[in-house]
Amino acid sequence: MADYRILLSEFKTGKVLAEIPASDLQYRSVLSAPGAARVQVPLTAKPLEGLDWSLIxxxxxxxxxxxxxxxxxxxxxVSWDVDMASEMMTMDLIGLWGYYRRCIINRESPRSDIGYVVNQVGQHVIARELIQLYGDYSADLGGNYWRSNGPDSLTFDMNYxxxxxxxxxxxxxxxxxxxxxxxxxAAVIDGxxxxxxxxxxxxxxxxxxxxFLPQGGTPTSFILEHGxxxxxxxxxxxxxxxxxxxxxxxxxxxxxxxxTWWxxxxxxxxAGRRIPRLAAIETHNSVSEYNTAAAQAWRLAAVGQTPMTVPEVRLHPGGDVSAGNLRVGHIVRVRARLAAWPGVEGDYIVQEIDTRVTGSGEETTLSLVPVSIYKRVDGLEAGDGDPGKSRKE
Structure with missing residues (x-):
């Protein structure tokens, strides 16, 4: 684990407070989700002498x-436990986005005194304002306004x-x-x-x-070839x-x-691809706008237009593609063939990166999804009346 360092910072300020040793590390990054990690800390290690244990x-x-x-x-x-026999502490962690899943929209906003209400506002602006208003202590978004006592953890590209x-x-x-x-x-067509x-x-x-990342992945030149x-x-x-x-x-x-159904x-x-009728229905009780419901139905259709053919990939240690230069959201090309089987070759979006580091080395596995699931389906027909209509009377 010579290439790795485990740093501690104060959640509320971001100030780096300490460095701790680790004998085993596993961390997982997930696109548009928190991910998780686990760190094993040998309690007999010399660098722990003098550590302020209130930080743990x-x-x-x-x-x-x-x-x-x-x-x-x-x-x-999120939690820790100590095995007294092995003199080892195990720390369980959740990705930073997990904090924002612990926040709620529970106050009026500069845009509305009944909560957060917007019409025809850019989706990236909506996401940023929601985080700043209800998750982070943010720059003032309009007048003398109550703001959350969050950690002010996130920065944004204001020119995006x-x-x-x-x-x-x-x-x-x-x-x-x-x-x-x-x-x-985020998870609708054109999200x-x-x-x-x-x-x-x-x-x-x-x-x-x-x-913010484009839905459908960020192109790269990475090629992952079996063997x-x-x-x-x-x-x-x-x-x-x-x-x-x-x-x-x-x-x-x-x-x-x-x-809304399509x-x-x-x-x-x-001919050549026809299958029997298969239905997929979802309920979102908080959706009151037709366009939102339709976008979610179109996304279901996009995901459902082809089988999900997915390779499981384990990177070679020391190879030209590693946990150090891959990020979730990257598009990579994967090639894998066998003698009598044509195999797969195509472009995939990296959804998860899972890395395990021990004294004997590093192992990284990737979870991928095909780029095709983000492609819009041509020729969808409205299931009730003309396109653009809903069943709500």
Whole structure:
């Protein structure tokens, strides 16, 4: 573990407070989700002498994984346990985004005295404002306004485009989960992906950057070839999410409920790929806007238009592609063949990076999804009346 350092910082300020030794480390980054990590700390190690043990306290401390000059992962300490026989402490951590899943939209905002209400505002602006208003102690967003006592953990690229215009209503008394709201805002057709990057600019603090990513991945030149710089340990093709008919239920009940559903007729009829009718229905009780419900139904159709053919990839240690230069959201090309089987070759989005580090070396595995699941489905037909109409009377 010579290339790795484990740093502790104060959650509320980002100030680096200490460095601790580790004998075993596993950390997982996940696109648009928190990820997790586990660190084993030998309690007999000399660097622990004089450590302020009050720092090893859940939610007070952020733990950062540094590899060479790069900080690859960070998140709050959630729990620890000590095995007295082995004299080993195990620290369990959740990725920094996990904190925002513990926040709620529960106050009025500069935009509305009934919560957070916007019409035709860029989706990236909505996400940033929600985080700053209800998760972080932020720069003033309008007048003398009550702000959360959050950690001010995230920075944003204020020059980033505002993104696709959206309408959103989060009433304060509904106590909508903040992390869920942003994940749902992101996970529709023409939405976005995101991750949190970390850097140490030399100020004694570690900075956490919220990064908006294009939905469908960020192109790279990385090629992962079985037997060359990686091992493709398995390839699976799963049709569990395939569908030709998609529907989303929103607010309301019975005939008054918001409903939108769509058909992918080509998938049922075209020679060479036709399958029987398969339905996929979801209910989102907080959705009151038709366009939001329709975007979620279109996303179901996009995911469901092909089987999910996915290779499992384990990187070769010391290869030209490693945990140090890959990020979730990157697009990589994967090639894997066998003598009598054509195998797979295609572009995949890195959804998860899982790295295990021990005294004997480093092992990194990737979870991938095909780029094709983000491609818009042409020729969808409205399931009730003309496109653009809902069942809500």
């Amino acid at each position: 306290s859940p939610w007070r401390t952020l733990v950062h994984v540094q590899r060479g000059p790069l900080i690859l992962w960070a998140g709050p300490l 485009p505002a993104g696709k215009l959206r309408d959103r209503t989060y009433l304060w008394y509904e106590w909508k989960n903040l992390g869920e709201a942003i994940e749902q805002l 976005f992906d995101f991750r949190i990057d970390h850097r140490r600019p030399g100020t004694g603090k570690i900075v956490n950057d919220f990064v 060359v710089n990686c091992d493709v340990t398995r390839v699976t093709s799963d049709g569990a999410q395939m569908c030709t008919e998609t529907g989303v239920n929103g607010t309301g009940e019975g005939w008054g409920q918001l409903k 058909y992918n007729g080509g998938l049922e009829a075209e």
